[in-house]
Amino acid sequence: MNLFFSHQPQEIVHPAASTPEIVGQFALGLAVTAPIILFANLQLRAIQATDSRQEYLFRDYFGLRLVMLVGALIVITGLIVVSSYGLELALTVFVIGFGKAVDAVSDVIYGLIQQREEMDRISISHSERHTLLYSASTGAIFNPQHSMGIDWLDAGICRCCHLLRYTQRQGNPEEICNC
DSSP states (O other): HHHHHHHHHHHHHHHHHHHHHHHHHHHHHHHHEEEEHHHTTTTHHHHHHOOOOOSSSSHHHHHHHHHHHHHHHHHHHHHHHHTOOOOOHHHHHHHHHHHHHHHHHHHHHHHHHHHHTTTHHHHHHHHHHHHHHHHHHHHHHHHHTOHHHHHHHHHHHHHHHHHHHHHTTSSSHHHEEEE
16 A cells, blocks of 8 residues: 555556656656756755744745746756657656646645644545546556656646645635735
């Protein structure tokens, strides 16, 4: 059960169900995007969760995260253009970066929830999100020749839908942003 919730579904399903070329595209996409997104995260969740005096509002953390992620996606796009990848590989790399960026937005919301010490809500959200992502990844099992970019696009859409649904379900979205 821990394996189910501790990894991104695409990192488990694709190597087992894809061609070596698709696995290589996936590995390159992660190698290009992960360091950039990690840098853009600035470990804000840890800072936010331990801000016991609440020196900064949630919108400060959220705004900084969004600015850094836009910058990260611009850098990723620049690297794609400079590297002159083919269309399919370029799409795959960008969509992997986009999915990681959506996860980073979720992460700052989880930081607010962690600051409030409501860890059960984070656990439920992770369970729901990974169930959605595994469902989106089943295309790799039934069609190993499919495009990795399309599967990651499906996963990115699932991440966005879950983020919007989760914040909406937690009450007034303005309450989350006005903290």
